Amino acid sequence: xxxxxxxxxxxxxxxxxxxxxxxxxxxxxxxxxxxxxxxxxxxxxxxxxxxxxxxxxxxxxxxxxxxxxxxxxxxxxxxxxxxxxxxxxxxxxxxxxxxxxxxxxxxxxxxxxxxxxxxxxxxxxxxxxxxxxxxxxxxxxxxxxxxxxxxxxxxxxxxxxxxxxxxxxxxxxxxxxxxxxxxxxxxxxxxxxxxxxxxxxxxxxxxxxxxxxxxxxxxxxxxxxx
Amino acid sequence: xxxxxxxxxxxxxxxxxxxxxxxxxxxxxxxxxxxxxxxxxxxxxxxxxxxxxxxxxxxxxxxxxxxxxxxxxxxxxxxxxxxxxxxxxxxxxxxxxxxxxxxxxxxxxxxxxxxxxxxxxxxxxxxxxxxxxxxxxxxxxxxxxxxxxxxxxxxxxxxxxxxxxxxxxxxxxxxxxxxxxxxxxxxxxxxxxxxxxxxxxxxxxxxxxxxxxxxxxxxxxxxxxxxxxxxxxxxxxxxxxxxxx
Numbered sequence: 001x002x003x004x005x006x007x008x009x010x011x012x013x014x015x016x017x018x019x020x021x022x023x024x025x026x027x028x029x030x031x032x033x034x035x036x037x038x039x040x041x042x043x044x045x046x047x048x049x050x051x052x053x054x055x056x057x058x059x060x061x062x063x064x065x066x067x068x069x070x071x072x073x074x075x076x077x078x079x080x081x082x083x084x085x086x087x088x089x090x091x092x093x094x095x096x097x098x099x100x101x102x103x104x105x106x107x108x109x110x111x112x113x114x115x116x117x118x119x120x121x122x123x124x125x126x127x128x129x130x131x132x133x134x135x136x137x138x139x140x141x142x143x144x145x146x147x148x149x150x151x152x153x154x155x156x157x158x159x160x161x162x163x164x165x166x167x168x169x170x171x172x173x174x175x176x177x178x179x180x181x182x183x184x185x186x187x188x189x190x191x192x193x194x195x196x197x198x199x200x201x202x203x204x205x206x207x208x209x210x211x212x213x214x215x216x217x218x219x220x221x222x223x224x225x226x
Numbered sequence: 227x228x229x230x231x232x233x234x235x236x237x238x239x240x241x242x243x244x245x246x247x248x249x250x251x252x253x254x255x256x257x258x259x260x261x262x263x264x265x266x267x268x269x270x271x272x273x274x275x276x277x278x279x280x281x282x283x284x285x286x287x288x289x290x291x292x293x294x295x296x297x298x299x300x301x302x303x304x305x306x307x308x309x310x311x312x313x314x315x316x317x318x319x320x321x322x323x324x325x326x327x328x329x330x331x332x333x334x335x336x337x338x339x340x341x342x343x344x345x346x347x348x349x350x351x352x353x354x355x356x357x358x359x360x361x362x363x364x365x366x367x368x369x370x371x372x373x374x375x376x377x378x379x380x381x382x383x384x385x386x387x388x389x390x391x392x393x394x395x396x397x398x399x400x401x402x403x404x405x406x407x408x409x410x411x412x413x414x415x416x417x418x419x420x421x422x423x424x425x426x427x428x429x430x431x432x433x434x435x436x437x438x439x440x441x442x443x444x445x446x447x448x449x450x451x452x453x454x455x456x457x458x459x460x461x462x463x464x465x466x467x468x469x470x471x
Contacts, residue, residue, distance in 0.1 A: 152388075152389075152392055156372060156385045156388065156389060157372070157375070159376065159381070160372075160375045160376060163375075166371055166372060166375050169364070169367065169368045169371050170368045170371075170372060170389060172364070173361045173364040173365050173368060173393075173396075173400070174365075174392070174393070174396050174400075176361055176400050176403065176404065177396075177399050177400055177403035180403045180404065180406075180407045181403065184407075201403075205399070212395070216388060216391075216392050219388055220385065220388050223381060223384045223385050223388060224381070224385065226380070226381060226384070
């Protein structure tokens with residue numbers, strides 16, 4: 001009996017999550033990075049909470065963006081290294097679904113923890129409790145889009161030595177809309193206003209990303225494996 | 227039968243010769259149009275009632291900005307053709323576009339910044355259209371960086387082509403998100419439907435410059451494409467014959 005694309009995707013999702021549980025250290029790194037970066041701002045600007053509250057959404061979003069970029073390197077690297085990715089490409093299953101499963105696993109392992117940790121950093125920057133949903137929800141959605149866009153860049157730079165800076169250069173310009181609307185949503189929440197409008201736009205980008213990005217990322221994987 | 231012209235575009239010697247034949251047909255009109263446009267814009271056009279003579283930088287700024295976007299789209303189309311039909315020449319054309327596009331983008335940014343100095347009092351204002359121009363520059367730089375990071379030519383071609391296609395899907399999204407983010411720039415006054423806000427004496431040189439810049443781009447593309455083909459085919463035997471002519 002052959003496995004359907006959805007079943008295969010589910011198996012890969014479970015495999016990636018299980019592997020991550022055994023190599024926990026790797027996925028703590030982006031979180032520690034996020035915590036350190038958000039600590040640098042009060043140290044470099046001022047301990048005054050009123051001032052920090054003004055820039056909190058920008059600090060949180062730039063730190064989240066950089067942390068999820070940092071984590072992109074884990075997305076394909078190990079699987080490309082030991083040949084697993086090649087086996088996926090040769091398996092006869094739809095590579096798009098498999099890449100989508102890997103990206104989803106990556107988001108669950110990096111984006112969701114970031115979104116859950118961001119409120120802590122937010123409170124240290126003087127964000128009121130009532131605004132915390134305005135941090136968690138947009139960052140969870142935004143990191144999903146970043147994982148999807150980043151998957152394309154990560155796949156394109158697979159065979160490249162020292163790909164870190166290059167990956168940043170490829171991905172950051174494409175991430176600008178996410179940053180704009182995400183930071184706007186968080187900023188509106190901090191000011192006590194409704195952040196629905198930028199959240200809808202962020203959701204629209206997530207839908208577009210889920211639809212198109214896995215196609216481009218799987219094409220990029222094939223190009224890199226050629 | 228009707229498609230032979232398209233198939234022949236896949237052959238480097240044919241395109242090399244074709245580009246050489248076409249070059250003067252774009253070089254001279256480009257020079258003539260740009261000179262005419264500059265004369266019209268710098269001498270004949272009346273000064274603006276608010277900005278005086280300062281507005282004249284538009285005759286370089288606006289065509290550069292238009293071209294930067296047009297070159298990106300051309301590059302993405304060439305890249306897509308290369309990806310879909312695996313045409314080597316299309317990849318060579320996309321590769322030749324990148325540096326030209328980046329130069330137009332830098333020209334648009336530099337002239338925009340100079341204009342901003344007169345109008346807003348600062349060299350850099352976080353104006354959405356300047357910012358989306360800057361991000362376009364980053365897209366060009368990313369494309370060139372990816373291309374130069376991959377040693378294998380075929381892989382570099384295909385990887386950067388995919389990046390260009392992904393980028394062109396994102397360009398409108400980036401543009402509008404930046405536009406909604408902050409707006410200071412004067413509203414578009416040329417591409418408005420109906421009557422443009424500019425008097426004809428101001429508008430005509432601008433349109434002449436635009437056409438001139440388009441010819442300039444095609445001319446530069448042809449020259450760079452020939453260089454790119456020479457570089458890629460340097461071991462092929464037809465090159466010796468072509469260069470001996």
